[in-house]
Amino acid sequence: MRSKIVAGNWKMNKNLAETESLLTELSAKLPDTSAEVMVAPTYINLMEAVRHLESSAIEVIAQNMHFAQNGAYTGEISADMLLNIGVETVIIGHSERRAYFGETDAILAKKVKTALSKSMRSIFCFGEELEDRKADTHFNVVEKQLKNALFSLNANDWSKIVLAYEPVWAIGTGETASPEQAQEMHAFVRKTIAEAYNDDIAANVSILYGGSVKPANAKEIFSKPDVDGGLIGGAALAADDFVAIIKAI
Ligand code: PEP
Numbered sequence: 003m004r005s006k007i008v009a010g011n012w013k014m015n016k017n018l019a020e021t022e023s024l025l026t027e028l029s030a031k032l033p034d035t036s037a038e039v040m041v042a043p044t045y046i047n048l049m050e051a052v053r054h055l056e057s058s059a060i061e062v063i064a065q066n067m068h069f070a071q072n073g074a075y076t077g078e079i080s081a082d083m084l085l086n087i088g089v090e091t092v093i094i095g096h097s098e099r100r101a102y103f104g105e106t107d108a109i110l111a112k113k114v115k116t117a118l119s120k121s122m123r124s125i126f127c128f129g130e131e132l133e134d135r136k137a138d139t140h141f142n143v144v145e146k147q148l149k150n151a152l153f154s155l156n157a158n159d160w161s162k163i164v165l166a167y168e169p170v171w172a173i174g175t176g177e178t179a180s181p182e183q184a185q186e187m188h189a190f191v192r193k194t195i196a197e198a199y200n201d202d203i204a205a206n207v208s209i210l211y212g213g214s215v216k217p218a219n220a221k222e223i224f225s226k227p228d229v230d231g232g233l234i235g236g237a238a239l240a241a242d243d244f245v246a247i248i249k250a251i
Pocket of ligand 1: 011213215234236
């Protein structure tokens with residue numbers, strides 16, 4: 003059975019004191035939910051976040067990691083370093099990593115393989131740009147991203163994969179894909195996985211939607227049958243908004 007997930011990607015926001023304060027508020031306000039709740043603070047505050055949430059149901063996850071085991075990769079963080087501080091899930095392929103840090107499908111495929119080799123869970127992000135949607139090539143673009151990065155995985159590997167459909171034109175822009183557009187793409191992704199693997203894998207993979215999810219639109223987006231939750235950027239930075247989104251699932 004696939005799980006419902008609400009994950010907050012804090013990006014390059016919140017210093018240590020602000021991280022502690024947001025986590026304290028979130029823990030205090032966390033509603034009863036069957037969904038998995040995750041937060042991704044910046045690297046430098048991950049260890050403190052893990053400590054802070056030791057007895058909480060909220061999971062601390064990473065925003066990125068390198069594909070290499072270790073070595074001369076100045077400024078990078080390895081899977082083992084994350085596991086060593088208790089972080090077992092990592093976001094891979096966020097559109098900002100693709101756009102600003104040159105992360106190609108080939109690099110992302112390596113990152114996913116490394117995560118799997120360490121039994122880490124990946125939240126793999128994909129999604130089309132505005133021009134792709136205007137040109138009506140968004141399904142092709144998404145299919146290619148998934149094929150290039152994920153379709154050489156073994157069937158068993160998929161239990162460690164969560165997908166996040168994030169149309170680039172909807173990230174941080176205030177533009178949201180309509181619930182129908184999200185559903186249409188999520189159903190397409192499930193069909194594509196069923197064709198490449200089988201119905202079981204397609205039915206069991208959680209597919210999150212990300213792109214300007216707010217308390218005001220979360221319920222309608224989450225009501226769609228193939229939407230299993232959200233990857234939340236801006237609205238994850240305020241406890242009340244994030245809690246309202248969790249309540250919407
Ligand atoms: C994101 O960056 O993953 C995201 C969905 O951001 P926002 O919610 O701010 O659009």
